[in-house]
Amino acid sequence: MPTLYHAPFSRSTSILALIEELGVADRIDLREVGVARPDGSGGADARNPHPEGKVPYLTHGADHVRERGAIIAYLTDMFPEAGLGRPVGHPQRGAFLSWLFYYQGVMEPVLVLDRAGLEHPILQATFRDRDAVFARLSEALEAGPYLLGAEYSAVDLLLSSPFQWLPDAMPRQPKLQAWIARCAARPALVAVTERERAGLVA
Template sequence: MNSPSELTFFHAPHSRSSSVRVLLEELGAPYRIHAINLKDEAEYDPSYRAINPLAKVPALKDGDAVITERVAIHIYLPDRFPAGGLAPTVDDPQRGPYLRWLALYGSCFEPAVIDRQQQHAPAPYSTSPYGDFDTLFKTLTDHLEHQGPWMLGERFSSADILWASSLNFTTHFELIPEHPAIRAYIDRYLARPAVQRTYAADIELAETQDAGVTT
């Protein structure tokens, strides 16, 4: 692929796509925001469905390439901007654990949280993609307690932006139990300048959308 040029980032403030905005800021990547107003249901507009037929944010355009799905973007961007140091290279021993935690989030954690929140009857352990919520939750908290402070130990990565942003949301809305290791992990994440900068910018963007200003 050619040298990085400005990316187009399809983003809605205070949504899942906020973690990608943090990632872009941490990487120092060049990007412009195409804001999606979820209150106006702009995600269902045909022009956006042409980008993501599922009508979900985030989405990213890099030249002619379109990348949807948050986990995919969290893998793609650090590899696209390796100078940011947010992903182990393919020959790094930590590459496997890094990919494991990224995949575990999308394939296990989100489905488990939704099932729990919706009070769905659990699927048989052998057919559930995550087994059961309690085992998954203990796997996460044990890892943070004994192998932290980040998912890769002392090394902060894109996986932490994905996980910590989501844990911040799910604990705030009481979708998962409180746990000291998770609280400490979230607090470390929230103290990062790129996170604070992004959250402040998202508040401003949300206020602009509420005022009916097109961005």
């Protein structure tokens, strides 16, 4: 059975929402651990096997998976019947993986650098900027209400996730705001958020 190491109100909350969306909470062993928080609270937790003490972290037998994009690909491949991923051979497999890697390699760095107020031509040449990221998202949403078209998928969950926690990073474009609101209203995310606020792990 896969084991997810999770800390409430962290990046791993989106993986809990994915598990809820997949309908496989009874097939994942959930372990709550502590992590160092940006405000200086918390700290390393010996129960967390992540080599840097981060979350989320997924173990499955001898296999260990870190980084949200990789965990999302792993779990959606493991449970393809939910339709949240794009399995090997699917015509959108490449687009699905591209969005996962785009988030990890471009979008999150851009949002973090913007929040830190850091600007440099090398950073912009490497990662683009917020306007370029938002333009890319808007372009994708021309084809439908979600990034891969008509149906919600795990890439929508991942790429909309920072705006659930950083409302001041919210794009001004009405189309993007409507997409973020659709993703935030998903019953799985609402349920997970309510449980975390109530102090319940699962």
